[in-house]
Amino acid sequence: MMSYPPDEPISELLRGLKSPLPAFRAKAARALGKYGPTGTDVYQQLLALTNDPEQVVREAAVQGLAGFGVQGVPTLIRLLTSQCKYVRRNAVWGLGKLGPEALPALVALIPVLKDPDPRTATGAAQTLGGMGQAAEAAVPALAEAMRGTNVVLCRMAAKALSQIGRPALPTLVSHLKHHDPFVRGEAAVALGWMGPVASAAVPHLIHLLSTAAGSGRYRKLSQPAWADSSNTITPVATPPPSSGEQSVLLQVIQALGRIGPSAQEAMEQLDELADDTRDDVRSAVMSAMRSIRGEDSLADDE
Numbered sequence: 001m002m003s004y005p006p007d008e009p010i011s012e013l014l015r016g017l018k019s020p021l022p023a024f025r026a027k028a029a030r031a032l033g034k035y036g037p038t039g040t041d042v043y044q045q046l047l048a049l050t051n052d053p054e055q056v057v058r059e060a061a062v063q064g065l066a067g068f069g070v071q072g073v074p075t076l077i078r079l080l081t082s083q084c085k086y087v088r089r090n091a092v093w094g095l096g097k098l099g100p101e102a103l104p105a106l107v108a109l110i111p112v113l114k115d116p117d118p119r120t121a122t123g124a125a126q127t128l129g130g131m132g133q134a135a136e137a138a139v140p141a142l143a144e145a146m147r148g149t150n151v152v153l154c155r156m157a158a159k160a161l162s163q164i165g166r167p168a169l170p171t172l173v174s175h176l177k178h179h180d181p182f183v184r185g186e187a188a189v190a191l192g193w194m195g196p197v198a199s200a201a202v203p204h205l206i207h208l209l210s211t212a213a214g215s216g217r218y219r220k221l222s223q224p225a226w227a228d229s230s231n232t233i234t235p236v237a238t239p240p241p242s243s244g245e246q247s248v249l250l251q252v253i254q255a256l257g258r259i260g261p262s263a264q265e266a267m268e269q270l271d272e273l274a275d276d277t278r279d280d281v282r283s284a285v286m287s288a289m290r291s292i293r294g295e296d297s298l299a300d301d302e
Contacts, residue, residue, distance in 0.1 A: 010035065010042065017045050025049065026060035033067025043068060047075060050087055059086045066094025070101050077108045085117040092123035099130045106131065110141045113157070121145070122156045129160030136167040143171045146183055155186055162190035166197055173201050176208050181244035184208065185251040192255030199262035205252050206266050212249035213273055250284050257288030264292055 008016075008031060016028030029049055032042055049061035062079060065072045072094065079091035092112060095102040102109075105127075112124035125145060128138045138160075145157035158175075161168035168190075175187035188205060191198040253270065256263040270292075273285045 014042065014045065017049065022052075022054040022057050025052065025054070025057045029057065029060040029064040031064075033064035035067065043072075043075075050079060050082070055084070055086055058084055059090055062087050062090035062094060066090070066097060070098065073098070073102060073104050077105050080105075080108050080112055085115075085120060088112070088115060089117060089120045089123060092120055092127055096123060096127035096130055100132055100134060102127060103131055103134050106135055106137060110138050113141050113145045113153070118150055118152065121150070122153050125153060125156035125160045129156075129163035132163055133165050133167060135160070135164050139164060139168050139171055142168075143175070146175060146186065147178065147180075151182060154183060158186040158190040159193070162193040165194060169194070169198060169200060172198075173204050176201075176204050181248045185244075185248040188248065188251040188255040192251075192258035195258055196260055196262045198255075198259055202256070202259060202263045202265060205256055205259075205263075206269055208248070209252045209256070209266065209269050209273075212245055212252060213269075213276075246278075246281075250280060253281070253284040253288050257284075257291040260291050261294050263288075267292060 010032070013028040013032050016024050017032075019025050019028070029046055032046060035042075043065070046061050046064045050058055050065070052058050052061065062076075065075055065079075076091045076094050079087050082088050082091070092109070095105050095109070109124045109128055113121055113128075115121040115124065125142060128135045128142065142157040142161050142164075146154045146161075148154060158172070161172055172187045172190050172194075175183055176191075178184050178187070188208065191201045191205065253273070256266045256270065267289065270285050270289050273281060274289070276282055276285070
């Protein structure tokens with residue numbers, strides 16, 4: 001989306017930066033960022049405001065600096081270690097807007113995954129993911145972030161690994177065996193978003209599918225002719241899985257579907273789940289099997 005500069009001329013906005021009212025200073029700082037690179041003087045004044053006593057002004061000043069694009073990367077890198085969490089948070093946000101052009105910040109962003117501010121840490125994961133395969137060096141740190149206690153960070157780190165792609169494949173496969181079902185499920189989701197690139201993970205997803213479906217599956221059993229005509233739903237194994245394990249089951253099924261025809265070897269295991277009594281499981285299986293057969297893409301072409 002194209003951004004347009006504000007109606008106020010730069011001279012008026014520069015005066016606004018010196019206003020005694022924090023709201024005016026903040027408004028002027030954000031507006032100057034919409035102009036993009038406008039000269040050293042503007043840049044230095046915005047940089048000075050990152051130390052303003054008012055939080056709203058510090059935050060707006062970093063947002064203004066982010067409008068300078070690649071030119072602002074060195075400054076945004078320095079601001080990643082600011083004592084103010086709002087400055088750090090917006091520095092990460094500014095780098096995230098640049099996508100692969102933020103690559104010079106890669107090394108500086110890796111320790112930010114452990115930032116005490118959860119929003120800054122998750123923002124770092126998103127920014128690293130936006131760099132794509134070029135962020136391969138961040139894979140070990142993102143893998144560690146997946147195993148932490150912050151579930152949002154786990155999810156964002158898994159997504160970032162999926163965006164990095166093939167270099168992250170072994171790491172995501174190893175996380176399919178993690179003791180925490182949430183981590184296993186997010187690893188499966190990430191592999192699914194990688195699509196056919198994750199075809200090497202299919203045998204591991206099949207194993208996890210069998211494990212997740214192996215307990216508490218309810219199926220309709222065939223009965224002899226002399227039996228009552230109603231089909232009784234009978235438990236065939238141990239008690240039903242926990243909600244966490246059932247989520248993993250659904251996530252693995254969906255991942256196999258997203259991998260598509262490259263997941264052909266999973267069809268037998270999916271077919272065994274096609275008569276599961278849980279509606280959400282059956283629905284996920286049917287959708288995955290259509291995708292693996294290539295039927296969804298055919299429907300799209302019609």
